[in-house]
Amino acid sequence: MGLENIRHSARIGLTALIVAVGIPASAAAETLADAMASAYESRGLLQQNRALLRAADEDVAVAISGLRPIINWTANATRTAQRFRSNTTGGSIVTNSATTASVGLSLDLVLYDAGRTRMGVDAAKEAVLATRQALLGVEQNIFLQVVQAYMDVRSATEIVALRRNNVRVLTEELRAAKDRFEVGEVTRTDVAQSEARLAASRSALVQAEGDLAVAREFYAFAVGHRPNRLAPPAPTPSSARSLQDAKAIAMRNHPEMLRVKHAVAAADINARIAKAQEAPKISLTSRIGLQDTVGNNNFSESASVGIEMSGPIYQGGKISALQRQAIARRDAERANLHEVRANIAQNVGNAFAQIQVARAARDASQRQIRAAQVAFRGVREEATLGARTTLDVLNAEQELLDAKAGLITATSNETVASYSLLASMGLLTAEHLNLNVKQYDPAAYYNMVKTAPTRMSKQGQKLDRVLRALGKQ
Structure with a gap:
C-alpha cells in the first residue's frame, strides 16, 4: 500500500510540475506592448523630460528675439x-x-555684433536637437524597465506556482512515507528526510512569494499600475543579423550618440561666440x-x-578666461564623443553575448528537463522495487524542479536580453516598436515657438491654450 501511495503522489507531482510551467493567456491578459504603452502615457519621468525639451525650444525663441x-x-x-x-x-x-x-x-x-546673436540661435538649435535625443534615451530606459518588470512578474508567478505545487507533492510524499513507516517498509530516517525536504520547500515558497511581491511593486512603478494577468511576450522585433551590423546601426541611431554629436556642435559654436566677444x-x-x-x-x-x-578695451582678463573656458568645454564634449562611441559598442557586444548565453541556457534547461523527467520516472519505479531510497526519489524530484525553474529564468533572461539589444542599438522606441499610442511629436511645440511669437499674436494665444492643456495633464 505504501509503495502505491508514493507512486501515485510522484505521478501527481510530475504532471502538476509540467502543467505549472505554462500560464494560459486569456483574451483579457495584458501584453508587453500594452504595458509599454501604459508607461509611455503615464510615466512622470517622460513628462518631465518633455517639459525640459519645451524649455529648450524656448531658448531658440529667446535667442531669435535678440535679432529684433x-x-x-x-x-x-x-x-x-x-x-x-x-x-x-x-x-x-x-x-x-x-x-x-x-x-x-x-x-x-x-x-x-560679429555674428554673436546669430551664432547664439544656432547654438540654441543644437541644444534643442540634443535634448530631443536625451528624451529618446529616457524613453528607451523606461521601456527597458517595463520589459524587465514584465518578465520579472511572469517568471516570479511561474516560480511561485512551481513552489506551491512542490509543497503539495512533498506533503503527499511525507504522508506516504509515514504510512510506509507504519507498516515497516521504511525507517524513521526516511520520514525525517521527507519532513526536512517539505520544510525546505515551504521556505522556498515563502521566498518565491516575496520575490513576486517585489516584482509586482516594481511593475507598478515601471508601468503605472499593478499587474493582473500577463500574456506571454510576443516575438522580439527584428534587430540585426550580426554583431557588426548591430554596432553600425547603433552608431547611426543611438540617442546618446546623436545627443553628444549635437552637444559637440553647440560647444563649437559657443567657442566661436566667446571669440567674437572681442568684436x-x-x-x-x-x-x-x-x-x-x-x-x-x-x-x-x-x-x-x-x-x-x-x-571692450579691458575687463580684467574676463573675456580671455571665457574664451579658454569655451574651448575647454568644446574639447571635453569631443572627448566625451569618443567615450560614448566606445561605450555604445561595448553595450551592443554585451547584449549580443547575453542573448547567446540566454539561448544556450534555455536549450540546456530544456534538455535537462527531458533528462530529469526520465530520471525521475526511473528512480520512482526503482523505489517501488526497493532498489532506491526515499532520499533518491526526493533528489530526483528536486532536480526536475530545479530544471523547470531554470527554464523559466532562462526564458525570461532571453526576452530581456533581446530588448536590451534593441536598446543598445537605439531602436527601443515607441516608433520602432509601433506601439498603439499617440506618439509625442518633439517638433510640434518647437514649430510653434521657433519664430518667437508674442502673447498678443494669434500664435501666442494658441501657445497659451497649449500650455493650459499641458498644465491639466
Missing part, C-alpha cells in the same frame, strides 16, 4: 516740494511744490519722450535717433 528691435516704455510721476529762505525773499520762508509726469519710448536694434557692437537707438508739469503750461518733448558703437 527691442522696444520699451517708461512712465514716471514725481512730486517735489521745496522750502527755503533767501535774501531775495526778504528773510521770509517760501514753500514751493510741483508735480511732473513723463512718458517715453525707446527702441534698440543690434546692427552688428565691437553697433546698435541703432531711438528715444521719444514727453514731460509735463501738472498745474501749469510747462512741458517738453524730445526725440532722438542715433548709432551707438561699443566694445
Whole structure:
C-alpha cells in the first residue's frame, strides 16, 4: 500500500510540475506592448523630460528675439516740494511744490555684433536637437524597465506556482512515507528526510512569494499600475543579423550618440561666440519722450535717433578666461564623443553575448528537463522495487524542479536580453516598436515657438491654450 501511495503522489507531482510551467493567456491578459504603452502615457519621468525639451525650444525663441528691435516704455510721476529762505525773499520762508509726469519710448536694434546673436540661435538649435535625443534615451530606459518588470512578474508567478505545487507533492510524499513507516517498509530516517525536504520547500515558497511581491511593486512603478494577468511576450522585433551590423546601426541611431554629436556642435559654436566677444557692437537707438508739469503750461518733448558703437578695451582678463573656458568645454564634449562611441559598442557586444548565453541556457534547461523527467520516472519505479531510497526519489524530484525553474529564468533572461539589444542599438522606441499610442511629436511645440511669437499674436494665444492643456495633464 505504501509503495502505491508514493507512486501515485510522484505521478501527481510530475504532471502538476509540467502543467505549472505554462500560464494560459486569456483574451483579457495584458501584453508587453500594452504595458509599454501604459508607461509611455503615464510615466512622470517622460513628462518631465518633455517639459525640459519645451524649455529648450524656448531658448531658440529667446535667442531669435535678440535679432529684433527691442522696444520699451517708461512712465514716471514725481512730486517735489521745496522750502527755503533767501535774501531775495526778504528773510521770509517760501514753500514751493510741483508735480511732473513723463512718458517715453525707446527702441534698440543690434546692427552688428560679429555674428554673436546669430551664432547664439544656432547654438540654441543644437541644444534643442540634443535634448530631443536625451528624451529618446529616457524613453528607451523606461521601456527597458517595463520589459524587465514584465518578465520579472511572469517568471516570479511561474516560480511561485512551481513552489506551491512542490509543497503539495512533498506533503503527499511525507504522508506516504509515514504510512510506509507504519507498516515497516521504511525507517524513521526516511520520514525525517521527507519532513526536512517539505520544510525546505515551504521556505522556498515563502521566498518565491516575496520575490513576486517585489516584482509586482516594481511593475507598478515601471508601468503605472499593478499587474493582473500577463500574456506571454510576443516575438522580439527584428534587430540585426550580426554583431557588426548591430554596432553600425547603433552608431547611426543611438540617442546618446546623436545627443553628444549635437552637444559637440553647440560647444563649437559657443567657442566661436566667446571669440567674437572681442568684436565691437553697433546698435541703432531711438528715444521719444514727453514731460509735463501738472498745474501749469510747462512741458517738453524730445526725440532722438542715433548709432551707438561699443566694445571692450579691458575687463580684467574676463573675456580671455571665457574664451579658454569655451574651448575647454568644446574639447571635453569631443572627448566625451569618443567615450560614448566606445561605450555604445561595448553595450551592443554585451547584449549580443547575453542573448547567446540566454539561448544556450534555455536549450540546456530544456534538455535537462527531458533528462530529469526520465530520471525521475526511473528512480520512482526503482523505489517501488526497493532498489532506491526515499532520499533518491526526493533528489530526483528536486532536480526536475530545479530544471523547470531554470527554464523559466532562462526564458525570461532571453526576452530581456533581446530588448536590451534593441536598446543598445537605439531602436527601443515607441516608433520602432509601433506601439498603439499617440506618439509625442518633439517638433510640434518647437514649430510653434521657433519664430518667437508674442502673447498678443494669434500664435501666442494658441501657445497659451497649449500650455493650459499641458498644465491639466
